[in-house]
Amino acid sequence: MQCPGAVCGICVASMLGLQTAPAAAAGGKAAPFDGTPRCRCWSPGPDSCHWGGGHWSAAAERSNCRPSQKVFWLNSHVRSDGSQLKTHHPAADLRRQMSQPAQGRPARFRALDVGERSGYLKGLVTDIVHDPGRGAPLARVTFRHPFRHGQQKELFIAAEGMYTGQPIYCGRRANLSIGNVLPVGTLPEGTVICNVEGRVGDRGALARCSGDYAIVISHNTDNGTTRVKLPSGAKKLLQSNCRAMVGQVAGGGRTEKPLLKAGNAYHKFRVKRNRWPRVRGVAMNPVDHPHGGGNHQHIGHASTVRRDAPPGAKAGHIAARRTGRRRGQAAVAAGKSML
Structure with missing residues (x-):
């Protein structure tokens, strides 16, 4: 069917079985936009009739709108008098979204609510998945929604020993087992924990890397705080209401596996530009590095x-706190860590 230039919506209305444009549009007056979909050849142009705040271009008059032609919606905002304010295609929004980097879903605890404060909630581990760019595996946990009908799906950092089909309990009255989430104030001293909250309700901020864990040192019931030893060795004071997962983050020993050959190192660092291979400064010429030059490789x-x-000249140990060999207790501690 040939699209007439007088009324812009006839072809689309006939395809969809809708009523055609009002007679006022045929007389050249603008009619309010009634939500009728436009065909592909409808475009805002200055050289044709007005119907629904849009224009029919000359190219559309020469085209044939067949029933098989794809029909989609155009977001056209029209004033009460029929004049057009804004017209854009939904594909433009899609292209804009695709051009922006996708934000990954964070792996964190479920939002703190009254159910966890007073009792516990039961969840089920449905899958163990890999997250690109993260060394630790993630666990998909499904809970029954506490306030309305339906399910609540969360993404937790998996603890060592978690498996698909394992029940997970979150709350103050949950039992002490691998994968459960409890306040640090209810955990006995010496408990190995991971994914610890730094503040109440932040859903996990400390000891989240693969193989990391923290240890509960002591409790202070007078001010409601708990002292925790972090993976770095530092001791941090937390509120006893901060939550933590029992156990150690899975994926420990990931960095201990030897690469064995240069090809494995190539594929490992291929995604990190200019990271490998790394040339030593003493192997360079003096014009290339402060450590270069000399009849043998030495800093000088x-x-x-x-x-x-x-x-x-800023190369080497920048503003080093100490120099020389370790002595005393530091040497003893370093020797124990190597065993």
């Missing part, structure tokens, strides 16, 4: 530099 001066050194 102290490896420590001051904090305010110029960019060309």
Whole structure:
């Protein structure tokens, strides 16, 4: 069917079995937009009749709108007098969304509610998945929604020993087992925990990397705080209401596996630009690095530099807190860590 230039919506209305445009549009007057879909050839142009705040272009008059032609909606905002305010295609929004980087879903606890404060909620581990860019595996946990009909799906950092089909309990009265989420104030001293909240309700912020864990050291019931030893060795004071998962983050020992050959290192660092191979400074020429040059490979001066050194000389141990061999208790602790 040939699209007439007088009334812009006839072809679409005939395809969809809808009523055609009002007679006022045939006389050249603008009619309010009634939500009728336009065909592909409908475009805002200055050289045709007005119907529903839109224009029929000359190219549309020469085209044939067949029933098989794809029909979609155009978001056309029209004033009461029929004049057009804004017209854009939904594909433009899609292209805009695709051009922006996708935001990954964070792996964190469920939002703190009265159910966890007073009792416990039961969830089920439905799957163990890999998250690109993260060393630790993630667990998909499904809960029954506490306030309305339906399910509540969460993404937890998996603890070592979790499996598909495992029941997970979250709350103050949950039992002490791997994967359960409890307030740190209810955990006995010496408990191994992970994914610890730094503040009440932040849904997990500490000890989240693969193989990481924290240890509950002591409780202070007078002010409601708990002292926890972090993976770095630092001791942090937390509110006893902060939640934590019992156990150690899965994926431990990931970095201990040897690469064995350069090809494995190539594929490992391929996604990280200019990270591999890394040439040593002493193997360079003196024009390329402060450590370069000489008849044999040596730095030739102290490896420590001051904090305010110029960019060309800022290489080596920058503003080192200490130099030389470790002595005393530091050497003993370093020897124990190597065992």
